[in-house]
Amino acid sequence: MVQSVGNMALARVGRCCRSLVRDVAKVAFCGALQPGWIEASVGAKRHLLSEDVIKLQDFQQRKLAVAHLVTGSKGNYIELFSQKIERNELILRDELKLLLHLCQSADDMVIARDAICRYHAENRNFVYGEFKFGPLFVRLCYELGLESLAAATLTDKNMRGFFSDATSFNITIDMLFTKGSFEKALEVLRTMREHGIPFNKDTLTLATGTCYKMNTAESYRICTALVEEGQTKGNSIPRHAYCFAVAIALRQNDVENAELLYSRIMNTDSRLCQNLKLLILLMSGAVDEAISVLSAATLHKSPPFVRKPEFSQDVVDVLRLRSESGPHVMEVEHIVTHLEGADQVTPQTLDGMLCHTPTGKRKPVLVLEARKTSRRTLKSLQSNLLSE
Numbered sequence: 001m002v003q004s005v006g007n008m009a010l011a012r013v014g015r016c017c018r019s020l021v022r023d024v025a026k027v028a029f030c031g032a033l034q035p036g037w038i039e040a041s042v043g044a045k046r047h048l049l050s051e052d053v054i055k056l057q058d059f060q061q062r063k064l065a066v067a068h069l070v071t072g073s074k075g076n077y078i079e080l081f082s083q084k085i086e087r088n089e090l091i092l093r094d095e096l097k098l099l100l101h102l103c104q105s106a107d108d109m110v111i112a113r114d115a116i117c118r119y120h121a122e123n124r125n126f127v128y129g130e131f132k133f134g135p136l137f138v139r140l141c142y143e144l145g146l147e148s149l150a151a152a153t154l155t156d157k158n159m160r161g162f163f164s165d166a167t168s169f170n171i172t173i174d175m176l177f178t179k180g181s182f183e184k185a186l187e188v189l190r191t192m193r194e195h196g197i198p199f200n201k202d203t204l205t206l207a208t209g210t211c212y213k214m215n216t217a218e219s220y221r222i223c224t225a226l227v228e229e230g231q232t233k234g235n236s237i238p239r240h241a242y243c244f245a246v247a248i249a250l251r252q253n254d255v256e257n258a259e260l261l262y263s264r265i266m267n268t269d270s271r272l273c274q275n276l277k278l279l280i281l282l283m284s285g286a287v288d289e290a291i292s293v294l295s296a297a298t299l300h301k302s303p304p305f306v307r308k309p310e311f312s313q314d315v316v317d318v319l320r321l322r323s324e325s326g327p328h329v330m331e332v333e334h335i336v337t338h339l340e341g342a343d344q345v346t347p348q349t350l351d352g353m354l355c356h357t358p359t360g361k362r363k364p365v366l367v368l369e370a371r372k373t374s375r376r377t378l379k380s381l382q383s384n385l386l387s388e
Contacts, residue, residue: 151188204237
């Protein structure tokens with residue numbers, strides 16, 4: 001994959017170098033990559049978006065391919081680009097692509113931001129289908145941990161129209177969510193709405209998750225409005241978004257709405273949904289029904305390789321609190337003891353279950369067809385066991 005990316009990068013570098021290194025003999029190249037830069041970035045933490053959406057590893061592979069091709073050249077492309085901006089020269093598309101693939105630091109990103117601002121000002125009426133720099137820029141911000149720069153650029157009124165895709169906004173909101181900058185995440189979400197960018201499933205998950213984390217009356221109103229809007233338009237609302245909506249409803253003591261939202265989840269056969277359902281029962285006063293659910297879990301018969309129902313310690317604590325000084329105290333303790341002995345009570349919090357990183361889509365395993373002829377003799381192979 002890196003090789004194919006490298007070939008494409010080579011073609012781009014050839015075109016870019018003609019304009020970028022006109023005075024290359026006057027400037028010394030200092031853009032050699034530091035060893036280990038890719039390993040240091042792979043460990044970036046995400047909460048709500050999978051690698052299928054972030055595509056950080058693919059982006060890093062492309063950067064590595066481009067950097068490998070230009071390392072042997074002369075001239076510091078970052079410095080040359082800075083001089084190009086100072087001279088108010090026209091910025092070409094392939095030049096900007098190359099610049100964004102060579103940025104390695106926050107200082108480089110300042111030049112990159114100036115470059116995309118200039119490029120946008122010069123190409124506001126871009127042709128439909130033109131290459132979108134938005135995802136490239138925000139992935140670079142993601143790699144370097146520059147979520148504030150990404151958010152400030154997306155919400156800049158002068159950049160309206162440059163970020164015309166949902167991916168740029170989603171990755172930026174995910175960065176802000178991970179860092180706990182929920183107010184800023186909502187601002188980016190509002191900008192997305194103002195720019196007329198349609199919300200997709202990832203956007204709804206990020207938006208409801210942000211509202212859940214903020215846990216204010218206003219964020220609850222926004223969360224409910226987003227879910228209702230999606231339902232009215234007939235959009236498919238992901239289960240994860242519904243779970244966030246149920247959770248904030250419970251945190252706002254709106255049990256009735258939590259029950260309504262939970263009833264709209266098509267598939268509740270997950271650990272998170274089971275815990276939310278149990279919490280709804282407890283907060284609505286249906287302690288008997290909650291005990292029945294847990295009793296059924298203790299009698300759950302399944303093969304060793306099948307995961308048994310697990311309940312968060314948070315939910316178990318609420319059960320104990322709701323049943324204390326009541327007729328079910330001994331029964332609850334017996335059930336909880338049984339669940340703990342079977343490792344069905346997990347220390348993971350309900351918040352931890354909600355704010356998890358999805359695994360993403362599994363890549364299909366390629367099954368190679370067995371050869372029927374020998375490479376050496378070109379004769380038919382009588383058995384697959386004789387394959388070379």
